Amino acid sequence: MNTDNTASMQNPNPRTKSYRENLLESLKNPEEAAQYLNACLEDEDSRVLRLALRDVADAMEESAR
Numbered sequence: 001m002n003t004d005n006t007a008s009m010q011n012p013n014p015r016t017k018s019y020r021e022n023l024l025e026s027l028k029n030p031e032e033a034a035q036y037l038n039a040c041l042e043d044e045d046s047r048v049l050r051l052a053l054r055d056v057a058d059a060m061e062e063s064a065r
Contacts, residue, residue: 027059 017025027033033056040052 023055024059024062027056028063033059 027036037049037052037056040049043049
């Protein structure tokens with residue numbers, strides 16, 4: 001039995017992107033990022049917006065490299 005959690009989190013098919021990779025790629029587009037943040041603002045839970053802001057910041061950091 002494999003108890004290493006990192007192995008289970010790896011993409012099983014290296015030819016496809018993970019959800020997070022696709023999300024960050026789309027958030028590099030300012031219009032997509034704005035729509036994403038606007039959608040998250042509709043949620044009453046402030047944690048949703050906080051996570052969305054982190055996603056957008058990660059995407060921007062990635063595109064600056």
